Amino acid sequence: MTYCVGLKLNAGLVLLSDTRTNAGLDNIACYRKMFFFEQLGERAIVVMTAGSLSVTQTTLARLTEAIHDEMADETTSIMKAQTMLQVATIIGDTLSRTRREIAEQCRDLRQQASASMIVAGQRCGGDMRMFLIYPEGNFIEATDDTPFLQIGEHKYGKPILDRVVTPATSLADAQKAVLLSMDSTLRSNLSVGMPLDLAIIERDACAVTSRRRILDGDPDFARMSAAWSAALRESFVNISI
């Protein structure tokens, strides 16, 4: 399983992913699920992935290959695409084609090989945009009404986002919100696990302005998690029925 969450705020894009991958319950590994495509000041794109590792890795490999292909143009390379919408379309098409091919290979296994992605970024002169790309290649976009998108194990971490995130949320509060959302998910689903990758793309920077790997035992994260638990328990005690 996986949990990835992205916020699209007035101040910028805030993205968080875990790194746990499992094939069954007895085969657990650590794989990065957050990928950066950046040309400083010109464009910054972050892709987060959930689902079958063979689908997501092959999709990313093909996207990267297209970027380095000298024949690539704006319809095939996400570093040449004119708009974030075109970026989402290229990624959706690549994901959909890869998923279909692998599903065909796995047909005899009766196993689902599927994946979804969150794509967020900004191109110089364009708007910040964030998309959730479905396995079939179609996508939806974050809006002011719903400024966050989630993939993977999304339910445990949704209540906190519903309560505190609006487009006006500051980048500092947004980091707190996604980390607490992840904290609830880590507690309830063992197949979501540390370390975490956190990235921020500030508005109009057209660059990944902050990226941080949060390791198991990170003192700041542990302190925040403990403080949140204590605050919840105290709030619980103080509420009268």
Place this chain on the structure above:
Amino acid sequence: MTYCVGLKLNAGLVLLSDTRTNAGLDNIACYRKMFFFEQLGERAIVVMTAGSLSVTQTTLARLTEAIHDEMADETTSIMKAQTMLQVATIIGDTLSRTRREIAEQCRDLRQQASASMIVAGQRCGGDMRMFLIYPEGNFIEATDDTPFLQIGEHKYGKPILDRVVTPATSLADAQKAVLLSMDSTLRSNLSVGMPLDLAIIERDACAVTSRRRILDGDPDFARMSAAWSAALRESFVNISI
């Protein structure tokens, strides 16, 4: 969808269910999902249901018919069963048989007709017990390590239970915990809805010592829900990153 939760505490059993039933998104109705089987001082049993309404209603109708059957004995009537384990076995068998029959009827529709139940109670001289009965008729039991069971839309409401419920939790705190667990679920899943049914079986009373229907707009529930939201937001603000 549905959300039902039961706690088995040292002080007694606390049970809460919603009442919303839907066939698709455009056909929503209100049906009780909590059922009482009681002979004061001798036994008290509460059954909560989730899943296909035709399966749960037919199962309950058959259990009730068996109770009123003069030929019924301890292996067919839950009011004559010697132990709560036997009660769970009778309900599991009836649920499994009903589900199989209805699934067979629905075969051409390629629709799943399934259901699960929580059964909690105590017989005079026996222990309080609480079971989660699966569609196939097998079941698991609440223990001191995991003193709560949930059926239906269980994820949104689980974090609060994980954090505050232990076997030593008081009945007052337990009511708060299940109501806040339901509150998180109501906010996040529209197919779980008011009114709510809340019941308590105090230890060794062998009676349903409290039952309450909480209607939409109930001032106590609304106040508690608002206070919890405010407390969460305040806790969020006070935590430093």
